[in-house]
Amino acid sequence: MAAVDLNAEALGVPRKQLMESSGNAVARACRDLADPGASVAIVAGRGNNGGDALVAARFLKAYDVTVHLLGRPETISTDIARENWDALVAGEADRRTVTDSVAFDLGDPDLVVDAMLGTGVTGALREPEATAARAINESAATVLAVDVPSGLDADTGDAAGLAVDADRVVTFHDDKPGLVDLDCEVVVADIGIPEAAELFTGPGDLLALDRDAQSHKGDHGDVLVVGGGPYTGAPALAAQSALRAGADLARVACPEGVAREVQGYSENLIVRGFSGDRLAPEHVPDLLDFAADRDVVVFGPGLGDADESLDAVREFLAAYDGTAVVDADALQVVPEVETEATLICTPHQGELRKMGGETDADWETRRDLVREFAADLGHTLLVKGAYDVVSDGDAVRVNRTGNPGMTVGGTGDVLAGATGALAAVLPPLDAAAVAAYANGRAGDFAAEEFGGGLVATDLLERLPVGLRGDGE
Numbered sequence: 001m002a003a004v005d006l007n008a009e010a011l012g013v014p015r016k017q018l019m020e021s022s023g024n025a026v027a028r029a030c031r032d033l034a035d036p037g038a039s040v041a042i043v044a045g046r047g048n049n050g051g052d053a054l055v056a057a058r059f060l061k062a063y064d065v066t067v068h069l070l071g072r073p074e075t076i077s078t079d080i081a082r083e084n085w086d087a088l089v090a091g092e093a094d095r096r097t098v099t100d101s102v103a104f105d106l107g108d109p110d111l112v113v114d115a116m117l118g119t120g121v122t123g124a125l126r127e128p129e130a131t132a133a134r135a136i137n138e139s140a141a142t143v144l145a146v147d148v149p150s151g152l153d154a155d156t157g158d159a160a161g162l163a164v165d166a167d168r169v170v171t172f173h174d175d176k177p178g179l180v181d182l183d184c185e186v187v188v189a190d191i192g193i194p195e196a197a198e199l200f201t202g203p204g205d206l207l208a209l210d211r212d213a214q215s216h217k218g219d220h221g222d223v224l225v226v227g228g229g230p231y232t233g234a235p236a237l238a239a240q241s242a243l244r245a246g247a248d249l250a251r252v253a254c255p256e257g258v259a260r261e262v263q264g265y266s267e268n269l270i271v272r273g274f275s276g277d278r279l280a281p282e283h284v285p286d287l288l289d290f291a292a293d294r295d296v297v298v299f300g301p302g303l304g305d306a307d308e309s310l311d312a313v314r315e316f317l318a319a320y321d322g323t324a325v326v327d328a329d330a331l332q333v334v335p336e337v338e339t340e341a342t343l344i345c346t347p348h349q350g351e352l353r354k355m356g357g358e359t360d361a362d363w364e365t366r367r368d369l370v371r372e373f374a375a376d377l378g379h380t381l382l383v384k385g386a387y388d389v390v391s392d393g394d395a396v397r398v399n400r401t402g403n404p405g406m407t408v409g410g411t412g413d414v415l416a417g418a419t420g421a422l423a424a425v426l427p428p429l430d431a432a433a434v435a436a437y438a439n440g441r442a443g444d445f446a447a448e449e450f451g452g453g454l455v456a457t458d459l460l461e462r463l464p465v466g467l468r469g470d471g472e
């Protein structure tokens with residue numbers, strides 16, 4: 001949800017507007033549960049869950065409202081919640097601040113609004129929330145919970161300790177897994193989050209990196225690029241891109257005839273040559289052993305389409321059960337190979353057609369075609385275009401960053417390498433969506449300086465900025 005929120009904000013629907021809609025939904029539920037003139041006790045926490053109920057108070061002027069803020073106003077944790085506390089100064093509600101548990105007196109209200117904690121809860125309720133939850137559960141009042149009954153984990157439905165027993169929950173935007181087994185009424189309120197905030201990639205998608213990268217602390221990925229042969233720049237671009245997208249190690253397996261050339265592009269690469277001048281089936285056993293100790297393999301940059309190289313890709317994928325990004329000439333092999341591997345295919349629309357997929361100039365048509373083809377293939381597709389379309393056969397994301405200057409050769413290799421690095425720390429769909437977003441942003445930053453004259457290497461040092469939300 002945090003990612004969707006941030007994307008909604010980037011689309012011009014700021015969180016404060018979402019909070020206003022949430023608060024309105026809470027007020028509607030109050031009017032449904034209690035008659036005008038009834039006494040309503042709003043028990044508000046210091047986060048946005050509390051903020052929602054502070055908004056609701058402005059829509060309950062016909063009621064006798066008392067707001068219990070659990071903490072001093074200056075400890076309210078977000079601006080939008082604090083502004084809604086400050087907006088209540090003219091007396092719509094009797095405002096009380098509860099600085100310690102013994103001071104908490106719920107009174108005997110007809111209706112309690114539980115707005116202590118929502119999706120931001122961590123662990124068992126601390127004080128004064130725990131005392132307040134006990135008082136709420138012991139009261140004779142009807143209890144309306146905002147978004148999630150306080151104390152409950154929205155994802156799992158578990159409570160680390162005490163949780164509020166609600167008669168009704170009004171939850172926002174879509175139901176939450178942790179609410180499905182609740183034996184009370186759960187109402188999902190639409191709060192006006194634009195569909196676009198979920199469909200289009202945006203700065204919110206970069207939040208996944210903070211969370212996941214931390215959980216893989218010290219293991220940001222060991223990426224192996226298998227390519228080269230006719231071309232040497234492509235595998236070097238992909239490997240350098242993997243490093244710029246956060247991989248700890250980037251290795252290149254290429255024909256020994258070009259190994260020194262590939263190494264020559266950057267001392268940051270670990271280059272390993274195989275015999276001959278192109279990938280062939282005889283290299284596959286050793287490659288499988290080597291790939292087994294890597295996190296992700298990026299297949300294809302500069303590989304060429306010689307039959308023996310495509311046979312080698314076929315044999316490798318048939319035996320590989322790790323994660324691989326498949327790009328360029330290697331793509332045509334994918335539809336005919338049964339594999340246990342988790343693949344992220346990164347075709348442009350011509351390569352998609354060559355794989356047997358269909359495409360269309362209209363991105364909304366393309367969205368459905370790509371989802372269907374990804375489902376048929378059983379792999380994640382990142383179909384490049386003015387709008388990149390990403391799908392795992394179920395969900396679809398569309399990326400709108402990037403510009404026509406990026407048709408220059410090599411940007412696809414940069415994208416493949418970045419996708420490889422991100423696939424080491426994110427699930428395939430997210431890795432592809434974030435890679436498309438960051439690659440396009442890097443290209444947009446490059447176009448600011450070089451216009452249509454940008455070249456693929458310009459994207460490399462701009463990828464890290466493309467991966468940082470603050471890179472606006």
Ligand SMILES: NC(=O)C1=CN([C@@H]2O[C@H](COP(=O)(O)OP(=O)(O)OC[C@H]3O[C@@H](n4cnc5c(N)ncnc54)[C@H](O)[C@@H]3O)[C@@H](O)[C@H]2O)[C@@H](O)CC1
Binds near residue numbers: 146147
């Ligand atoms: N798209 C969305 O998801 C939207 C969410 N909104 C609201 O925002 C809420 C999430 O807000 P926040 O992220 O600020 O988090 P919460 O308001 O759920 O809780 C965060 C606050 O509770 C405290 N806290 C956390 N665990 C605690 C514990 N065990 N005992 C005592 N205090 C504890 C934290 O210190 C923090 O001050 C949602 O539940 C929803 O009500 C709405 O404003 C509208 C948009």
Ligand SMILES: [K+]
Binds near residue numbers: 049114145146148149
């Ligand atoms: K709540």
